[in-house]
Amino acid sequence: MRSRILRTEAPVCQLCSFISTGPSIRARPLRIPTSQKFRPFSSSQKAFATRQSTPPNSDLKPHPTSVKVSTPAQPDGSKISTPIDARVVESDLNKAASLRDDLITKDGIPSDNETEAVLDAYQKIANDLMNPHEDASSTSAILSIKTAAKPRPITRPYSPIVDGASRRLSDLALSVLQHPPIFITPSILRRYVNLQATLRRPETLPTAFHLYSTKPAPVEGSSPVKYKEVNPDKSANSIEAKLADLALQTAIENKNLGTAMDIVDTTYDTKAFRRTKFIRRALLPVTGLALAPAAAYAVATQLSLYQTTMDPTVATNVAFVGILGYIGFTTVVGVVAVTTANDQMERVTWATGMPLRERWIREEERAAIDKIAMAWGFRQIWRRGEEEGEEWEALREWVARRGMILDRTELMEGME
Template identity: 45%
Template structure:
């Protein structure tokens, strides 16, 4: 019998990779043998790309977390239910995309920076709240592994796409090492971006820094562990001119930095100082103390808070003593009423004066709370009491940077430690007084 003719092949399009392959005329399934070697990695890559968002792929390939507006509904966060404080569960799901995070922050910041007039406090607070929500989400210990995995996976996808254009396998192996190296840099880039956006909002010239906005800004930077800008913002809080809007133009009025209203709350200062100590930033820690506890505004505020009631009581003491002495004079018959009143009045004033003086001396000379920083000889007692918060803050810094073991204290060396010692000496204080150290009594 004659040999049967082979079944003819007709070109067709593969449903998997859209490439033209040969198919037998009577076959119902496309064959995969027609795929060349470059088709298989392409299939794997496209399958992985289907699992990720298109906007995220573009951002990672370009190497920048894009914040441009897109038409994709997945990046629209205008109706995101973000609340102050802890991030709700639904909001966390919306912030699971890196692009969503940055878009949310950029949109809130643009409302403040693009405002031609004086931005409202609500818009400023919303911008800082956006930074806080994203910062709280990123710095959460339970979220960071997921964020790291997401950035790592997207970096790997981007590197594989770029490796298709590589001619040799050696270049591909080098590109595979890029994700692990760039992963940490990308996460740090997000943190730096959030910190920069918060600083851009609070330092905008038409923005007037209120105590609530300052507290919110410190809260954001403390969550991110970025205290570098806190000393400058503390100084700006007292010195920044106040904006005034009139007839469509903005004018600025200088404010006195020594006003009582420009004093920073002790709770805000302590939070900022703890952040600087935690990240071991000595310059930021000293700058925070210099622009908070050491200012005249804080001292005047302390005098008003803690001396108003005692001062009023002291001023009313002579009147109360005279009334009390007049009442006592009516209970005796050995001398005239006027003499008895004068003697009782003098005795009451002497008792109150001596007792109050002893209490004041005991209050201003108390040193049980001092660890390594003490007052130098010759500093007045009133200055010691007024500047106690400043001394306590410097003492806290010295204890954080020095040795924890008491028997090793005093042996610290280095440029930072010498600079801290000199700075403390210029403030009328002494670091590690010899006669007060352990074993040197």
């Protein structure tokens, strides 16, 4: 039996010991079936692109396919739109141009139904372009279970095809409204605003609002077509508050400050809008207040017949003064309470000396400007007043010219 000499081993880490003594590990190639393709899915951490392996018969000449642009998953977890077929988009735009040409080349005055039909067709094209249908596969359904409680916003697919198509469709719709024989009705204007909101192109909305108020109206039955001037200050030519709000919200979402200012100028800051507000909300109370003295005198005359302590004429005068004083005092308190309320104001307030009637009649204008300031300024309340830059200074000057103050010092957080 041979003797062995034992040697003391130097200290070795566990990883090195495993590498030196363990079995050898050989890399084995992974085989991926050629017919398998990966389906795209969105995740809050990663975004995987669509892949497809090369078919077995790669030497064959592939068939021509249409150019498609797909939107990658957004880092904020927004929805992924389906691929966009460039040939389909071009076909839809050619159809839209053909509809426009058929409408404006028609002799005489186009009917409202024909104009509305063209805008409805444009709306359908815009819906297919900006809000394509989502993939309803089982994989996407499973992956959307986690966020089913909180729907993700649909983001605009930023691609040259979509941008160019939306711009061209917007220009076609504007050319329809600019055609002289076409009379812009409230229904036509509503369809146009909804179309531009879908396309997310608010740049032409101020022009459309100006056309609605000032465009000469064609005379029915005239040949050749004659036109008559319209009064832009007439209440019938005012822009509806809902349409103005939708247009302003579209401009804010697209971060277009100049367009937002122009929308305020052509909607809220017009005599027609103020007259419409007065007719709808103040005409009835003012009429009742004007008839109050006559009604108070009639009531006082009847009340004087139920007493015997004084002369009926004196009793009538006393009752008349009392009733009229009560109505007047209550009216003054109510008017002051309504016109001086400022709980709804955030960053834009009225300047000192602004008449109460102006404050009430222009409240929608102030609220719209307040919404613009909230969108362009800091969201944190404690950071208000720290904004700077060319756009912010232009906004501050624009607000001041309207008799308003942006970020009044004594109303800011911690400055009471």
